[in-house]
Amino acid sequence: MQEINQYLAATLRQLRTDRGWSLDRAATECGVSKAMLGQIERGESSPTVATLWKIASGFGASLSSFLEPPAAEQSGVTLRSADALRQRPAADEMLMAPLFPYEQRYGFELFEFTLLPGYERLSEPHSVGVVEHVVVVRGEMELLVQGVWQPLKEGDAVRFAADQPHGYRNAGTQPAVFHDLIYYPPGSARQSR
Known part of the structure; x- marks a missing residue:
């Protein structure tokens, strides 16, 4: 769970930085409180799936982009379990x-x-x-x-x-x-x- 929270925190920070958004702007775009976004960025909170969807929608991103990077592909084949x-x-x-x-x-x-x-x-x-x-x-x-x-x-x-x-x-x-x-x-x- 800690690893997921760290990846989520880093992804959220990177998206805000890429767009030049303050926490206030991100909160407005996502419909999630500034306090909650701050807690997520610091790895202090595990949001619900509903909150993750709000954040993803607010940034125009996919849900999975907050969970892990794209799957590795070798020779045109991707194997996952x-x-x-x-x-x-x-x-x-x-x-x-x-x-x-x-x-x-x-x-x-x-x-x-x-x-x-x-x-x-x-x-x-x-x-x-x-x-x-x-x-x-x-x-x-x-x-x-x-x-x-x-x-x-x-x-x-x-x-x-x-x-x-x-x-x-x-x-x-x-x-x-x-x-x-x-x-x-x-x-x-x-x-x-």
Whole structure:
């Protein structure tokens, strides 16, 4: 967790420096308090996933750019292990594995998310044109799309416009695991480092 906080802190500082933004300006752009941003930059706070999304959206960056650099590629092949990448990078009860962090040439990032029993997260709209592709790989969950909670079971897949409010929840007694490919239209997300 400390390593993730340090990377997040350095990335946030670098983005602010690159844009010439004060903490006040960053707070306004992200919709996150100046105090919280300062705590994150000093590595003193582990923000929730919702807060990470607000920060990413405010900077026009991908979520994965705050978690780790793009995956290393050798001879045109990138090999990643969800078991090795799975982490709890935020203060809430969701496990994340950034299988393929955002790269501009591909225009997407791919996560494995694990929702523990009883977990619910409502997500604010992402940048205009962002589309999510959710595939349930284990268990059952619900996805809030267009104001309706859609039940999903193993093998179900949904694509939806993520530039509107949406959410994820696990009302069951077993963890729910899903893959989420998040597509960013050209110009909507930038690599931060």
